[in-house]
Amino acid sequence: MATIFESAFHDGFGTWPLAYIPYGGADFGDVAAVAEKVGHGDDSAFYDAWVQAAQRQQAEADATLARAKTASARELYLRASCSYAASYHPIYGAPVDPRLLDAFRKQMALFATAMRLGDPAVEPLRIPFDRLSLPAYLIPAEGGAQERRPLLILTNGYDATLTDLYFASAVAASRRGYHALIFDGPGQGELLYEHGVPLRPDWETVIAAVVDFALTLDVVDPARIALSGGSLGGYLAPRAASGEHRLAACIADPGQWSVATGFRQAALRLGGTPDEVRDLGRIGDALLDRMRQMIEGDRKLRWMVVQRGFWANGVDNLRDYLASVETYTLEGRAELIRCPTLLTCAERDPLAAGVAAMLDALRCPKQMIRFTAAEGAGDHCEMMNRSLLNRRVLDWLDDVLHND
Incomplete structure (x- = not known):
């Protein structure tokens, strides 16, 4: 796939907002303009270009x-929040770069402003x-904010935020008639950036607290609560x-x-x-x-392990x-999953290499959906065709939860 940013390393981060075009996060021109401004620049140039776009x-x-153009202002605040979020991934790591914290705080503040400008207004939750x-938000089902509806809980992976x-x-789920609960857990977003709280493998403990909270909400159908995880969330959710x-x-x-497999x-x-x-x-x-020499000699791998992995873990x-990472395993636990489970498998995603074997190991009702490069959805988390991913996943979920 052709790159937009001159640096392949920057392209991996800088094109994230392209996935969000159908849902109001950016447009192609936003990304292309930032890429042009970055040019041959370093990580600081990448950060500065995105921050200037956000400003x-x-x-x-x-x-x-x-x-008093509220709808247009809301759209712009969402784009600005997305731009701030795109700015700081290359400068990940401990000790935390002050620029990361500054961009993250503005990202969250602008997102909160956009949420309050919605109809209905949506307030932050804890x-x-x-x-x-x-930190969390309940994104209500379109046209049914006060109705009892099925709930889709969304959980992140290593380096994304709510x-x-x-x-x-969440926007796709809301349009389909689901309430969506988004949050950052240990090792993610606010908890990592502001408080240094690391990831934990026992995500059942985290989700138990999230479900407990969801059950206090009158609009949530307690019999129809689903969980979806992307990237590392593909381990955390099951x-x-x-x-x-x-x-x-x-x-x-x-x-x-x-x-640990990779x-x-x-x-x-x-x-x-x-x-x-x-072991x-x-x-x-x-x-x-x-292994250390291999990691240090590859810029992307060094970022994944030394900058992100050390910090988050x-x-x-x-x-x-x-x-x-040895503790992040479904060994001895996969057979405990009871609910219907859907696994995705993108053709070019190295993290999807073991999906077929995992499917065989599950003892619950199960299904796998493959995504291909020919569909523009063959890469990690189908980021270049999220609308296709969301359609297929929500179609499956509609059938499982009888959301007609």
Whole structure:
């Protein structure tokens, strides 16, 4: 697929907003203009170009709202929020870059403004969780905000925030007649950026708190609560369903059995033996050094592991990171999933490599939907054709939950 940004590394992040075009996050020209401004520039140039786009959109939104053009202002605030969200991924990592926090806070503030300008107005929520609370929004079903409807809970993966959930799937679900509950959990968004709370593998504990909260909402049909997770959420959602049996359906995009699988395969390619890589936290120093060199020598891989992985998993070295990813597994838990479960499998998504094997291991009602490059949906999380993904997933969910 052709790139828009001159740097392939920047293109991977800078084209996220293209997925959100059908749902009000951006338009192609927004992205192309930023890419042109970045040119051969570095990560700071990438950040600055997106922030300048966001500032321009926000200024226009403010002026539009002053003229009482509420609908147009809301659209512009959503775009500005999306632009701020796109700005900071290349500067991920601990210690937290102040520029990331500044953009994130503006992203969330503008999203809150846009939500309040909707009809009906939508206010931010807090979901009690341990000694903390999770930021959340309930996006109401179009035309049925006060009606009892099925609920789709959306959960993120490694490096997206709840505004990504809104554009990626919540708007589509709302248009289809679902209430959608979006939130950031441990290791995601506010909890990671502001409070340093890391990810945890036992997502059933997180979703239990989210379901408890959902059941306090009069508009939620308690018998029709579904959970959908994307990217790392393709592990987190089925892991949650293995322990939270109030869910009526589960969607994993793509289905993932274990976070450690890819690292285990890489260790084997680097000369590790099957016995040696059985537990990645205990591999020998020589193999660990080869893995470290491989990671440090690849900009994208370094970002995924050192900048993002160490930070989100709450570690500061490769051995501890590899030990932590071993805990993210459905081993011994997949057979506990009871609700109907849908797994997606995009043709070019390396995280989807084990979907067929995972499908075989499930003992619940199950289905897999494949997405291809020929459909423009062959890449990770079908990001270049989210509308196709949403149509097929929601069609499946309609049938499972009898949402006619």
